[in-house]
Amino acid sequence: VRRRYIAVKIELEDGELGKHGKVSKGEVWRAVWGRLLQLYGEYGASQADLSLIEHNPDENYAIFRCAHRALETVRAAISAVTKLGGRRAAFHIIYVSGTLKTLRKRVHDR
Amino acid sequence: LGKVPIAYIEIGVFAHATEDEEKVLEAARALIPKEHLENVTFKKRRLKGDYGNPITFFKTKIRDIQVIEGIVENLSLNLSQDDKERVLREFDLRLDRGSLYIRLDKQSALKKNLRLCRSDPLHIKIRFKEDLEAVRRLIKESAKLGYRLVGVTLPKDVKPEEVESLKDYCKSEGVVRRRFEIVAVECNTKDVARQAAKDRRVDLLSFTSPEPGGRFFDAAEAELVSGALSALEVDMAPLLVLSGASRVRLLSSLRREVFIAEKFGVPIVLSSGASERLLLRKPREYMALAGLFDMNLEAARLALSETPLSIVKRNRRKLGPSYVAPGVYVVRRGGDCPDT
Numbered sequence A: 001v002r003r004r005y006i007a008v009k010i011e012l013e014d015g016e017l018g019k020h021g022k023v024s025k026g027e028v029w030r031a032v033w034g035r036l037l038q039l040y041g042e043y044g045a046s047q048a049d050l051s052l053i054e055h056n057p058d059e060n061y062a063i064f065r066c067a068h069r070a071l072e073t074v075r076a077a078i079s080a081v082t083k084l085g086g087r088r089a090a091f092h093i094i095y096v097s098g099t100l101k102t103l104r105k106r107v108h109d110r
Numbered sequence B: 001l002g003k004v005p006i007a008y009i010e011i012g013v014f015a016h017a018t019e020d021e022e023k024v025l026e027a028a029r030a031l032i033p034k035e036h037l038e039n040v041t042f043k044k045r046r047l048k049g050d051y052g053n054p055i056t057f058f059k060t061k062i063r064d065i066q067v068i069e070g071i072v073e074n075l076s077l078n079l080s081q082d083d084k085e086r087v088l089r090e091f092d093l094r095l096d097r098g099s100l101y102i103r104l105d106k107q108s109a110l111k112k113n114l115r116l117c118r119s120d121p122l123h124i125k126i127r128f129k130e131d132l133e134a135v136r137r138l139i140k141e142s143a144k145l146g147y148r149l150v151g152v153t154l155p156k157d158v159k160p161e162e163v164e165s166l167k168d169y170c171k172s173e174g175v176v177r178r179r180f181e182i183v184a185v186e187c188n189t190k191d192v193a194r195q196a197a198k199d200r201r202v203d204l205l206s207f208t209s210p211e212p213g214g215r216f217f218d219a220a221e222a223e224l225v226s227g228a229l230s231a232l233e234v235d236m237a238p239l240l241v242l243s244g245a246s247r248v249r250l251l252s253s254l255r256r257e258v259f260i261a262e263k264f265g266v267p268i269v270l271s272s273g274a275s276e277r278l279l280l281r282k283p284r285e286y287m288a289l290a291g292l293f294d295m296n297l298e299a300a301r302l303a304l305s306e307t308p309l310s311i312v313k314r315n316r317r318k319l320g321p322s323y324v325a326p327g328v329y330v331v332r333r334g335g336d337c338p339d340t
Helices: A016-020 A025-048 A068-079 A100-109 B021-029 B034-039 B065-078 B081-089 B106-110 B131-144 B160-172 B190-198 B219-227 B237-241 B244-263 B283-293 B297-304 B306-319
Strands: A003-012 A051-056 A061-067 A087-097 B006-015 B043-048 B054-062 B099-104 B122-128 B184-186 B204-206 B231-235 B268-271 B323-325
Touching: A003 A068, A003 A100, A025 A051, A025 A061, A025 A068, A025 A087, A061 A068, A061 A100, A068 A087, A068 B283, A087 A100, A087 B283, B006 B021, B006 B065, B021 B054, B021 B106, B034 B065, B054 B065, B065 B237, B099 B106, B131 B160, B184 B190, B190 B204, B190 B219, B219 B244, B231 B237, B231 B244, B237 B244, B237 B283, B244 B268, B244 B283, B268 B297, B268 B306, B283 B297, B297 B306, B306 B323
Parallel strands: B184 B204, B204 B231, B231 B268
Antiparallel strands: A003 A061, A003 A087, A051 A061, B006 B054, B006 B122, B043 B054, B099 B122
């Protein structure tokens, strides 16, 4: 099966990080999964084959994996996130790739 | 194009010894939409009046944008036309250092009936964000997200030198900085919508109400628009902010509008509608979000780049010296035109 790896940068409100501490992996996952379910339902979510591969709480960056056919739906779900845990947030997709190796390289190069 | 950004709303009310605290609090809570009530807590303070009589003061400060929008909507729906006009007329008097003050009758608020009043009222303070600073931050964030052309709506009383400083700021952030003007009309009533559709000076028609009752882009409107040159503006921010049934309604209105616009050849412009940094998304993300109302990727790309660019270009030409009338330009000047 063909897959897509999506690198995401998480933006929080200024100064929020210090006040509430770092973002947990569970929060990131729930934020995106919740949106995917909300927007596309269980049927759509089942096709997306979404998983959270990596989460770096220090730099607020994460990698998701999804089925390549569902990339657009996952992209919409990720960008529809406005809240993370209790705080306001925005997820920006940095790069999308077919392999983890090139994704890491591209993200590293920026 | 963004909306007027509100930083927070404060609601305060006094309960005198002769009044029932619960009742007074209920009056204040009547302003807040039911679904958000649990997120709002009033702080209570005991004060002493001139004669040693106990007074209780309830106060809350609301920063959640959804609740703010709910309150503003509540105000605009439940205030009478006279009162609304009065607020507008006295806007400058009511505005003090970036905050708008509105005082409402406690008694009638309890009955869900909002009315302006002077003595012993419910105090509402609407604090606006530092406009230009917010605009600046938005421009900066847009540049960071890869936008090369940024359109912002400014209040009509902004001074020219402030606009100039903003333009310089755009330049320093690498965003296109050129003289251009876009005429956007916010269509809140059907009459405005129809008139704007016929007017060739209008570049963008925008329907800001998320509810189907406030959107007037139908086949008749599209027919009128296709004769003019304007485009339909679709704000993406409500799509992010709303949830549940209201987002479902918005999506189905958008789907219908986009379908009609495409049928009549009315260009569409996707715009962020963002009033703050965290509601901005990258262009590619907006394309994916447009898929939610069945706009295909190519159409969404056009709506994000070519269409807005062509509007800006057209307006630059309109403002240029060689513009005569729509479709007529001076190609060459002077007496050396060949005889035909």
